[in-house]
Amino acid sequence: MADTGVAEALLRQIEKVDGGADSLELANSLGVDHQVVVGAVKSLQALGDVISAELRSSKHWELTEEGTEIAEQGSHEARVFGSIPPEGLPQAELMKRSFGKIGFSKAMSNKWIRLDKSTEGGPRIFRTVESIQDQVRETLLLVQRGRSTQLEEKEKNELKKRKLLSEVTVKSYWITKDSSFSTTVSKQETELTPEMIATGSWKEKKFKPYNFEAMGVAPDCGHLHPLMKVRTQFRQIFLEMGFTEMPTNNFIESSFWNFDSLFQPQQHPARDQHDTFFLSEPELAHQFPWDYLERVKRVHSQGGYGSQGYKYDWKLEEAQKNILRTHTTAVSARMLYKLAQQETFSPVKYFSIDRVFRNETLDATHLAEFHQIEGVVADYGMTLGDLMGVLHQFFTKLGITKLRFKPAYNPYTEPSMEVFSYHEGEAYGLLVPLAELGTQTGLSSPIRSLRPGLEHGASSLDRSYGTSSWPLL
């Protein structure tokens, strides 16, 4: 405890006094700054019931800087009066002095001077009375000497308005003896030590009380990234629903798997320079399942498997262009192709959560890279009702139960839909759409299923969502 000297001096003072003492007066008599006394009071209080200190505030009047100036030199109006010789003074002259302006109007209203506008050489000021009493200065002097109580409120407020006086609040303590009062300051222990336990000396010691209002020490631990924690949660949900994780560790994809095999036509705007990152190195992919590629080419240009196709010239060079994948559906395409190569068909449920890339201009809601969630169910007799049911289950595990589906368009899913969650406002019973949860959901176009060789009747449910906005939920 710092400055036990002051604290002990304080205690001795209080012992002498009956009743109590004011901290300001104590500061004066001890010859120390009031703040030092306050500090001593605080540390004494921390020791327990040695003293009790009651906070008091009192107001008193003080002179402002200007007020102090006037107390010394006299008020502006008095100085104006004093500066006018018997023959008078030109107004212009007077105004040059620092007290001129204010003093002039005040002196005029006090009727100490008069202004003669008709004199030659400009307006002139003359005294009207022989002598004056500088009331303002006298009032200020009284305050300065600490006798402000002698003055009326009205006078004081007047001067406060003129900014010559200010009312100051002073906080002080009224200090009295308390139950454990003594003139010595005994040292308090902060912590239990091994020696105290060994010797048993803790029984004789006093311990400083704990401050239970403060926070504890934060543990020095590492942290997982919040977005990754969300991803872990989604991964968990998929696994709980029986979905197997797809290998998505390939950011680089060929246009063939990313677009063509998904029935996205070659002149589609999404394949533009503006939306997709193309590679300059390695520029082109060279290995493809050529048999399958021929079938894809045919469906695009002529149609097939019940479709009319897009009827345009399909170019191999376009399909060979390497890109940074724009969706993980490219991986689903590869997986479904592999599935179709199997001897016998087995139903599957696949998922992935991984990075995709779009060549967008960055702003508050758009990034060039983000995570996408993808889910595929392939089996016979899949229906739209099944897709919606699976989605419903998925979101229920996130605590979202109110969903609505809206038709949308996608080259590789038909029917396609968007999913919205909504919130019912209790006050008005209104449906307020909350967030657009997912996009590009739908029954995979049979063209796509059939091209890899999957048998007629099998269809797959596709879902993909961007994840950067997920934490908003």
Added chain:
Amino acid sequence: MTDCIVSIDVPANRYDLLCLEGLARGLQVFKNKLDAPRYRRVSPVSGDRQRLIITKETAAVRPHAVAAVLRNITFTQERYDSFIELQEKLHQNICRKRSLVAIGTHDLDTISGPFTFTAKRPGDISFRPLNQTKEYTATQLMSLYKTDSHLKHYLPIIEDKPVYPIIYDSNGVVLSMPPIINGDHSKISLQTKNVFIECTATDLTKAKIVLDMMVTMFSEYSDFLSFFSESAESIAQLLTRMCLLSQTTGDELEVEIPPTRPDVIHACDIMEDAAVAYGFNNITRTIPRTYTVANQLPLNKLTELLRQDLAAAGFTEALNFALCSQEDIADKLGKRISETGAVHISNPKTADFQVARTTLLPGLLKTIAANRKMPLPLKLFEISDVVLKDQNKDVGARNSRRFSAVYYNKTPGFEVIHGLLDRTMQLLEVKAVRGGGYHIQAADDSTFFPGRCAEIFVCGKSVGRLGVLHPDVISHFELTMPCSALEMDIEPFL
């Protein structure tokens, strides 16, 4: 009742809903207030049908064209505006900014067929274009429109070609020079009664679709079309409400696809419309009976386990971009870009997307630079993919899963990073012995401070490096404190 503004989202494949006429018609048919229209081609009351002759010269620049005539039209200001607006929307949308298809509409009564679509040298073309008072050659028009905010975007489509497309009537009057501008002579006004529509294109299929749209949308203002109605039941009824006229024949459903729906190319498209008419939210939600046992991808399972334990070891996870600048993975690390085996992007919008990262280190150092005000020491880690060129893959590149950690403090803390490595190996159950387990030995690496870099070997193979970063590297990333780092490949541990 208060006014409310309804925002309608038209999906990219429904050109028939791009104008008010099409939208209103679709809604009314859906609500059974109107019968689904059937569009018929009708011959003119008197005279022959119009002809558009295409010459072989067009093959070099714009090979295809289709045309149609709308007769006995009555335009009001609103219909006129809608007509022009639909052309603009189609131009921006399916026509790919006029590069695939360009639409020209003309007042038939100001011109006379047969019409010729040909291509000529720019110097040989001369006409008065829309809203101008004098004649210009095509060459002059190219410079005239260079400053026109609307038209300058279309000039490159034909600018450098030896010949430009041009459409004439039988008197040599220029109808248009697609895709740039129409002639002033044949411009449409509110008084126009008969409209000649021509679509020139580089894609014939799209040209037909566009022409169908123009004709069907505005045919309601023509006196010449009549509507049929057909009775149907359940799905046939639903489809019909979607303008896909249907009837049942025994067990099958016969559906007529109107020209307004070029997006319907497969039976599944028809079923989608039936579902939309039924209302997606009215469909019962079911769970597929598919029984499957889930499997995690081993690489991801390993990553998840490691992440947890590294956070427990007191390091904080970072998530950084996979794309960065060339300097980030080369110069700033004291390496040359050619040594990195990086994948390069051809069309980055800014320097931040020049390459895909080959190491996680720059990302972590940038994260530290962004968090300099946080209390020291800063301890970060990331387990994520980098991209490397690989001839053995079908696309020529592969991902590689890496684990990287940095320690940034007043002292470099090599022993801390080393300790983290030891702990990681413990988690991966690799013993600290040469040969059968792991060991580290001194190495030279320009990224690290000389004498303070070691290579990590597992079963004799190098899997990564650790050490104190070179002061140059620290400065390049705008950092001021010593820093030690570790990066290794975790795929060998599967």
